[in-house]
Amino acid sequence: MAVKNLFLLTCALLAFIGVSPSNTIAQTIYAYPAYPGAASSPLYTVKVDNQTVFTEKLTQFAGEMQVHYAHFSLEGTATIQVTVNESFNSYKLSPKSRKISVTKSGNTLTFKTGPNYLVLQVDSKELLFVLIDPPEINPPKLTDSNVKNIMDYSVDNKGSKLETKTIQTAINEASGSSKNILYFPPGKYLTGEIFLKSNMTIYLAGGAVLYGSNNTADFNTGSGGMSTEGMQHALVRFLNCKNSKLIGRGVLEGNGKLIRSKGLNACVVKMDESSNILVDGVISRNSSYWNTLPYRCDSVTIKNYKVINCRPTSTEYNNTDGVDFDESTNSSLYNAFLYCGDDPMAVKNEFLTWNGKATMNTRNILHEKIVTYSNSASCKIGTKTMGQSMSNVTFKDIDIIKANRAMVIDAIDNALIENIKFEDIRIEATGILIDIQNTSKPSWRTTVNQC
The missing domain is CATH 2.160.20.10 (Single-stranded right-handed beta-helix, Pectin lyase-like)
Incomplete structure (x- = not known):
């Protein structure tokens, strides 16, 4: 029709235009407990302002690419550290439009962000999602x-x-x-x-x-x-x-x-x-x-x-x-x-x-x-x-x-x-x-x- x-x-197309993260300091991190039987990621460890947050591996996807994710809520901006429990060479944090600067020290990647939904690709390993919500209102x-x-x-x-x-x-x-x-x-x-x-x-x-x-x-x-x-x-x-x-x-x-x-x-x-x-x-x-x-x-x-x-x-x-x-x-x-x-x-x-x-x-x-x-x-x-x-x-x-x-x-x-x-x-x-x-x-x- x-x-x-x-x-x-x-x-x-292939343009990475966005706003850099705020420089404000995090006021509150809201981390959530693992539910019974949740599989902890053996590949990634995620810390938010030095506080470890639970990172789950979705083993239900076995047979296809299994993925990992950390989920928490955040007021303001925090320093995120992702440690990969294997050696790696390349990495990409998306969306690139966020223009988030990432530094690598050994097997740890560090960056700052506020609430955001991010995908980390490390070499050709399984993906990590860093899912950061704004705080709940009342x-x-x-x-x-x-x-x-x-x-x-x-x-x-x-x-x-x-x-x-x-x-x-x-x-x-x-x-x-x-x-x-x-x-x-x-x-x-x-x-x-x-x-x-x-x-x-x-x-x-x-x-x-x-x-x-x-x-x-x-x-x-x-x-x-x-x-x-x-x-x-x-x-x-x-x-x-x-x-x-x-x-x-x-x-x-x-x-x-x-x-x-x-x-x-x-x-x-x-x-x-x-x-x-x-x-x-x-x-x-x-x-x-x-x-x-x-x-x-x-x-x-x-x-x-x-x-x-x-x-x-x-x-x-x-x-x-x-x-x-x-x-x-x-x-x-x-x-x-x-x-x-x-x-x-x-x-x-x-x-x-x-x-x-x-x-x-x-x-x-x-x-x-x-x-x-x-x-x-x-x-x-x-x-x-x-x-x-x-x-x-x-x-x-x-x-x-x-x-x-x-x-x-x-x-x-x-x-x-x-x-x-x-x-x-x-x-x-x-x-x-x-x-x-x-x-x-x-x-x-x-x-x-x-x-």
Whole structure:
């Protein structure tokens, strides 16, 4: 279909333009405990102003590149020391646009930074992510009158017992109640698919992880919601929700590589026909398929969000997208890190009709201040472009460390694509800079009214 009013604004290929870190001194470092069973990195040790922070190795990705990450929050600027427990020669700290000066002494690299999402490549070794969030603003406390502790339900927080039913009961009771914030202290909570409800909040403290079950049957705990490409279920669901929040500095572990091997395509976070949703601060990792999918939603805000998927090195891509706004309106992704085996951001119009209703045409979607590292298209419209229109979609202040295609519009179906902006896009490595398609039919699906 037609593509009009496409703006490519201040797009810099292989240009590393940015602001140097502040010289202010750190006021506070917020380090988080390891959850039970987390694998400590044998390769990297990370210190922040001489304080060691836990660095995890994601052994779940075995068979592909395993990655390591340190996560903490920081007020101001701190000195970061990364010691590599093997000898090395070369190193690269990305995004290069940050212009962070790194010094090497023996096997230790030192640099200064404030809140930032960084990728360290040392020789050809496994990657290290240094994920530094800003401090939380007025986070819930267990002593607050509107807070309910999940431990009041006698759940296991060591990851040894499946707690789906109990967690769901706690969610149901929080919805609309005077204690409508459900607080998860540090610990490992083994669960299948859970459904948030309207007018409530889940708060995951730093060091808390909702850990997906090994059993695919545990991800079929409720009906409803859109199904596409065999994907209907998720670890965390928002289904017909209003005024719901998922916040904190904890982790959502989808256990995706394992459940995908057992034949299940599932998101980590999936939203269907929901509005006024906030997701803030969590790490969403190891999706078996698209990581985060708002479908037919309005007024969704996702920010301070870290996606770590399994990125294949043995094949071209593996469907592990990052955040895909699909038939959604008036929504945003702000300040995010997206490490993906497929498209980090792919805005879609999924169906001509679903559940007896015509396409909800995507409009007013903002992606801003994002760092991506992926095998496929970083900033993308499509591939599914059904319905009448897709309009006012912006990609702004994006650092693309690696991609196959950087800026993409796949206008294959019948929607009019208009007012799309790619603004301040900084690219370190890509195969194709700009790719606009309206005649190249995908081999894996049937198109509608192909131009």
